[in-house]
Amino acid sequence: MDAITTISQSIRGLERLSPALAARAALPLFLRVGPALRVREHDAAVMDQARRWTTQVSGIHERGGQAQIYEWGTGPDVVVLAHGWQGRAAQFAPLVRELRGAGFRVVAFDAPAHGAAPGRRTYIVDWVDTIRAIQARHGALHALVGHSFGGLAALMAVAEGVQVRRIVTASAPADADALFRGFRAQLGYGADTDRVLRARFARTVFDEPDPIARVSAVAHPVGAPVLVAHDPGDRRMPHSEARRLRRALPGAQGVDIAAGHSAILRADAFLDAATAFVARSDIPVPPPHPRRPARDSSARVPATA
Numbered sequence: 001m002d003a004i005t006t007i008s009q010s011i012r013g014l015e016r017l018s019p020a021l022a023a024r025a026a027l028p029l030f031l032r033v034g035p036a037l038r039v040r041e042h043d044a045a046v047m048d049q050a051r052r053w054t055t056q057v058s059g060i061h062e063r064g065g066q067a068q069i070y071e072w073g074t075g076p077d078v079v080v081l082a083h084g085w086q087g088r089a090a091q092f093a094p095l096v097r098e099l100r101g102a103g104f105r106v107v108a109f110d111a112p113a114h115g116a117a118p119g120r121r122t123y124i125v126d127w128v129d130t131i132r133a134i135q136a137r138h139g140a141l142h143a144l145v146g147h148s149f150g151g152l153a154a155l156m157a158v159a160e161g162v163q164v165r166r167i168v169t170a171s172a173p174a175d176a177d178a179l180f181r182g183f184r185a186q187l188g189y190g191a192d193t194d195r196v197l198r199a200r201f202a203r204t205v206f207d208e209p210d211p212i213a214r215v216s217a218v219a220h221p222v223g224a225p226v227l228v229a230h231d232p233g234d235r236r237m238p239h240s241e242a243r244r245l246r247r248a249l250p251g252a253q254g255v256d257i258a259a260g261h262s263a264i265l266r267a268d269a270f271l272d273a274a275t276a277f278v279a280r281s282d283i284p285v286p287p288p289h290p291r292r293p294a295r296d297s298s299a300r301v302p303a304t305a
């Protein structure tokens with residue numbers, strides 16, 4: 001019996017006693033950051049070439065952490081790469097090579113509690129604050145590329161005021177609701193536990209009445225041009241999320257790439273499509289995106305070289 005099956009049976013057993021008990025046990029699992037993903041041997045050389053600095057992000061209730069930042073190249077146009085949950089900057093090594101070759105300055109990061117960044121807990125606002133810190137250092141960004149959870153974070157960052165000319169998402173959910181649906185499907189608990197878990201998450205983590213509505217590219221569509229890349233057979237994030245993004249984002253372009261949820265970042269088809277979209281000169285520069293009301297921690301993200 002594997003660990004997921006054991007955990008699933010335990011949660012469902014608690015659910016028979018009380019959905020509140022099941023939700024209390026499930027929430028730490030939903031927020032858990034596991035061991036750092038290792039750096040693949042052939043990606044290590046790219047990471048070794050990076051200039052490095054760190055930034056302290058405020059996070060929720062001032063409980064943020066330190067993000068590790070990596071930079072390559074010296075071009076005037078900055079492209080920021082945002083990894084997903086349980087990911088790290090090194091996953092973008094193939095794309096870093098492509099973008100550097102196209103003349104861009106490339107910036108990637110390990111979010112708090114991921115990769116080489118210290119910590120044990122993190123939330124999506126830490127991704128947003130890290131992107132803000134990079135913009136504070138470099139000015140308006142040319143492009144944001146986000147994988148999975150990082151794709152949603154990139155869209156959220158732009159909806160909350162980060163200035164960018166274009167966005168690429170890979171294997172990304174359309175909103176936080178997709179994350180809860182996926183977690184429920186994995187553990188198999190019922191509707192009552194799901195409802196209590198969401199309420200407990202809102203109260204414990206965000207202290208907002210409906211944070212799920214805040215973390216939504218559907219509810220808060222951005223105006224910047226977006227390329228939505230997804231594997232039609234993705235088992236971790238269903239392709240329906242890509243369709244939701246394409247419907248919700250004005251003028252979004254889509255590309256289907258059969259490569260796997262994470263392996264898409266190494267697929268030639270993705271590297272070609274993402275680099276071409278970022279480098280295109282015929283995409284109009286969008287007007288500044290109006291900042292929607294949200295917690296503003298941009299003044300509290302000091303960076304240290």
